[in-house]
Amino acid sequence: VNDIDKPALETKGLDGVVCGHTDLIGFYDDRTEYCGQNVARLCKEGSFEAVMWLLLNDEMPDSERLADCCSILSDSAVIDQPIADMVSAVPLQTRPLDLFPVAISLLSCFDPTPCDRTLPASRSQFWRVMAQTPVLMHVAFGGSLNEGRAITDESRTLSWAGQLLQILRDDHAPPTPREEHAFNVLMICQCLTEMRPACFLMRLFGSIVNDVVAGLKASSSMYVSQLRNDPYTWMSSRLRRLRSPQEAESWFAKRSSPIPCGFEPAEVLAGSHPEEDNQLRQDPRALLLKEQCRQLLGTMDGLILESVSARLENLMAHNAMAPTMDWASTRLMMLLDVPDDRMSLAVGLARMVGWAAQTLEQFDSGVSLLPELHYAETELPQPPA
Structure with a gap:
């Protein structure tokens, strides 16, 4: 196998670069x-x-x-x-x-x-x-x-x-x-x-x-x-098909991987274990949205959605994955009868x-965010000593 020439220029783009400060x-x-x-x-x-x-x-x-x-x-x-x-x-x-x-x-x-x-x-x-x-x-x-x-x-x-x-x-x-x-x-x-x-x-x-x-x-x-692959439509369509916590658990067990959207890795809170009480650190805004969901449980469909969502959240918590704000937003918009699309x-x-x-x-x-490029046949600028 021939050796592959290593490029003379190595860059990592803007990954990890802090471009400024925000008070927003x-x-x-x-x-x-x-x-x-x-x-x-x-x-x-x-x-x-x-x-x-x-x-x-x-x-x-x-x-x-x-x-x-x-x-x-x-x-x-x-x-x-x-x-x-x-x-x-x-x-x-x-x-x-x-x-x-x-x-x-x-x-x-x-x-x-x-x-x-x-x-x-x-x-x-x-x-x-x-x-x-x-x-x-x-x-x-x-x-x-x-x-x-x-x-x-x-x-x-x-x-x-x-x-x-x-x-x-x-x-x-x-x-x-x-x-x-x-x-x-x-x-x-x-x-x-x-x-x-x-x-x-x-x-x-x-x-x-x-x-x-x-x-x-x-x-x-x-x-x-x-x-282009709309995660809100995907989440709402899946939740709409599941009519009981047991059906949700069966659907989850058949998956070869965890739910692909609506959840993110989360830290387990001190003194708890995800498999015991599902106490994961969540986005506080997701909790605010889920509280609004509980205020709108006036129909049988709403109660089913709440129970199905809770079961899926518990199952994902076993993998230390917490629901995101987008997951909670989808649940809330379903209860508000916003069309999936x-x-x-x-x-x-x-x-x-x-x-x-x-x-x-x-x-x-007044801070510029326009980076520079290294062009062919030019020397890469050296950082100041």
């Missing part, structure tokens, strides 16, 4: 924080609009600012007929998630201040996109508009999350207060994650140009590409807030 999110053993605010408290208050303001402005809004935020979202939730005509031409069988970057791109073409890159303008552009994207989705789902709006006067008092839930369900009746609160909690928990490809794209945009909407187009495309879209819409905040924070830091 903090992870602790017993809690997660957004801008120093405990997410559990934010979820108890149940206002996704307040969290939007917090992440974009690095401070909690007072009652007047929160009212202004809600008013802006409500007033902006209107689209012109030309945009509606364009998206209504998309085939109805198009996967809802694939409409996500399309909607953002279309809306950006009709933005009244496309060339304004000041921070106030960037925030205003984001508010408009956030308000109008669900309306455009309503049209893409085959819904009709009333003077450019997707929501009737009866539902105008709903929060942004409540209106989105009604649109996702194609429901003429507004969600109940309990359902609306649960969906607000889901949006709050899902809006920020650890560094992922879509987050890095937003930070890259922020380090070069202060263009939130352009970043959203890129990050939404990345998000959609990564979910629209769950990932709901999560993507929540993530838009965190993505926008990443761009603004990176731009404000």
